[in-house]
Amino acid sequence: MSTPAPTDLASLRAALEADPDLIALREVLRHHLAEDPQGEDPGHDEAHCMRVALWTLRLAPEVPARLAIAAALLHDVVNLPKDDPARHEASTRSAKVARAALEERGFDAADVTLVCDAIRDHSFSRGATPATALGRALQDADRLEALxxxxxxxxxxxxxxxxxxxxxxxxxxxxxxxxxxxxxxxxxxxxxxxxxxxxxxxxxxxxxxxxxxxxxxxxxxxxxxxxxxxxxx
Amino acid sequence: MSTPAPTDLASLRAALEADPDLIALREVLRHHLAEDPQGEDPGHDEAHCMRVALWTLRLAPEVPARLAIAAALLHDVVNLPKDDPARHEASTRSAKVARAALEERGFDAADVTLVCDAIRDHSFSRGATPATALGRALQDADRLEALxxxxxxxxxxxxxxxxxxxxxxxxxxxxxxxxxxxxxxxxxxxxxxxxxxxxxxxxxxxxxxxxxxxxxxxxxxxxxxxxxxxxxx
CATH class of the missing domain: 1.10.3210.50 (Hypothetical protein af1432)
Incomplete structure (x- = not known):
């Protein structure tokens, strides 16, 4: 199934809502946000994920849109506070949650690896340089939100x-x-x-x-x- | 005793520290800040009071500098959270604390009234229009900090x-x-x-x-x- 590449938040939302797999991944995100013991963190909420998705699409137009959206939806699904000593593990843990969610929805193995590696490598505190266009775009898109x-x-x-x-x-x-x-x-x-x-x-x-x-x-x-x-x- | 009118934060601090009465009023402020059950509120700390003092002086150059500084130091000495139902009483309570402190330091009755009326009337939530140049300057100086x-x-x-x-x-x-x-x-x-x-x-x-x-x-x-x-x- 292919998703037309959205150009703004409205068309992004429409593309997401036309794809049952992406709706399911958003449910995974919402479940984790609702369970977050820190309460709602406006720096890592669903709106943040949607803006990161939009910029990931803009920065990596060659990547299938649904994979860019999947990566952005789940990039911070495990959110640890800035002062948590395990903070640097947040992106690895998010990648693990993403792997289970993507496999559950039947994404093929290469796509699962592409998305999960991008999630694992996106974080500032981990200091990794992503090896793929999706990884580079996700990392940049997330850093734009800090500015x-x-x-x-x-x-x-x-x-x-x-x-x-x-x-x-x-x-x-x-x-x-x-x-x-x-x-x-x-x-x-x-x-x-x-x-x-x-x-x-x-x-x-x-x-x-x-x-x-x-x-x-x-x-x-x-x-x-x-x-x-x-x-x- | 007259205080030379300061033109920046450094000369304001020097003027304050040359005046034992103002030092005593600053101690009253510090005591209240340290006792604040909300913890340190960076919007109402001593640095805020000093900036309000500087702008009160700038907006009311005709008012004796030490009275402008006294009013600014104590304008928020009783600080209630934005969502406290008694919030609108904060400036009245601050004026009461200021009255006791100024009388203790031997300020004369007219000056005490001038300063305390300005404190009582400065607050946004109370909606009063101050009747004196000091009161108008203090209210404006405090509102500048919201912008x-x-x-x-x-x-x-x-x-x-x-x-x-x-x-x-x-x-x-x-x-x-x-x-x-x-x-x-x-x-x-x-x-x-x-x-x-x-x-x-x-x-x-x-x-x-x-x-x-x-x-x-x-x-x-x-x-x-x-x-x-x-x-x-």
């Missing part, structure tokens, strides 16, 4: 949940101290976010990543104006 | 703490539903934030408020691009 306005939402709400301060009032731009993004949310832009575009593996992902990083710099510049101390950008 | 990059930090972290989603994925700009900022953080821009500049009572406050609201619109525009659905701005 731009969505990245700002995710970074600020994660900081709030971990009990971090927005910034160090005595030294907001870490001129005289080590960066510490567990204590100060703004430090996370410098420990991770602003460097993300250069880690992108696809041309279009890198280009979109740079646009979204530019928005993060605009945020830091505005914050600096409000604090009377401009950031080192 | 711009700082406002974004505060809005997103408050949303995270209250368990809201960032936005309604099915209808992010509330085209087909009522606004609900307890469920969706982005709705708060439309229920409150974007309208704040027009509530400002000083010319300079309104001007700075409009600049900061423009940044919020840029954030919403960027978010809309990422979601593939532009906001109605």
């Amino acid at each position: 731009g306005a969505l990245g700002l939402c995710r970074t600020l709400s994660t900081g709030a949940r971990m009990g971090a301060r927005y910034f160090d009032p005595a030294d907001p731009w870490a001129a005289r101290r080590e960066l510490d993004d567990r204590a100060f949310t703004v430090d996370h832009f410098f420990t991770k976010l602003l460097a993300l575009p250069e880690t992108m593996l696809t041309e279009r992902g890198r280009e979109e990543g740079r646009k979204r990083a530019a928005f993060l710099r605009a945020f830091l510049g505005q914050l600096g104006e409000e604090l009377g101390a401009l950031p080192p950008l | 711009g990059a700082l406002g974004l930090c505060r809005t997103l972290s408050t949303g995270a703490r209250m368990g809201a989603r960032y936005f309604d994925p099915a209808d992010p700009w509330a085209a087909r539903r009522e606004l609900d900022d307890r469920a969706f953080t982005v709705d708060h821009f439309f229920t409150k934030l974007l309208a704040l500049p027009e509530t400002m009572l000083t010319e300079r406050g309104r001007e700075e408020g409009r600049k900061r609201a423009a940044f919020l619109r840029a954030f919403l525009g960027q978010l809309g691009e990422e979601l593939g659905a532009l906001p109605p701005l």
Whole structure:
């Protein structure tokens, strides 16, 4: 069965809902989200998966759309908190859940491996470089979500949940101290976010990543104006 | 005793630390912050009070600097969560704490009344219009903190703490539903934030408020691009 390649979230949803296998995989995701002991994490909800699916399609147009959608739906199905010591295992565990779900739906072995390897290798904390076009697109698509306005939402709400301060009032731009993004949310832009575009593996992902990083710099510049101390950008 | 009018956070801190009465009021604030059962709220910490003090001075240059600083230090000394039914009493309770602290330090009766009335009337939820230049400046200075990059930090972290989603994925700009900022953080821009500049009572406050609201619109525009659905701005 082939799924027409969607170009926006509405056509993506329509493509998904026309494919019983993808509906079944979405049910697996929903089941795991509902069971998540952390409660609802807006950085890893179904809407996040759908945006990652759309960008995975855009970054790997040569990959069958239903495999890209399957990978995006299940890429974070096992979600561990940022401060969980087993965090680096989340993508391996997600790949295992995905393998069972895909086999259950009768996906053929090569497709199961393609999707599960992409899921296993997508995560930032694991530090792997995916070997396939689907893997590269999924990793880039997921990293795009850490940038731009969505990245700002995710970074600020994660900081709030971990009990971090927005910034160090005595030294907001870490001129005289080590960066510490567990204590100060703004430090996370410098420990991770602003460097993300250069880690992108696809041309279009890198280009979109740079646009979204530019928005993060605009945020830091505005914050600096409000604090009377401009950031080192 | 007169305090030279500070023009930035460094000179504000120096002015405060040259005045034993202001140091004593800051101790009252620190004591309340440390006792806060909600834990540290980065939207109402000492750094927030210092920024409000600086803008109160800028918006009411005719008011003695030490009274503006005193009002800003204690304006949120009793901090109640956004979803506390007694929330609208927070500024009245803060004024009561401030009265005791100012009398203890021997401020004269007219100054005590000026500062405490400004604190009582500053809050958004109470909806009062302050009668003095100090009161108007304090209210505007506090509202500036709800806008711009700082406002974004505060809005997103408050949303995270209250368990809201960032936005309604099915209808992010509330085209087909009522606004609900307890469920969706982005709705708060439309229920409150974007309208704040027009509530400002000083010319300079309104001007700075409009600049900061423009940044919020840029954030919403960027978010809309990422979601593939532009906001109605």
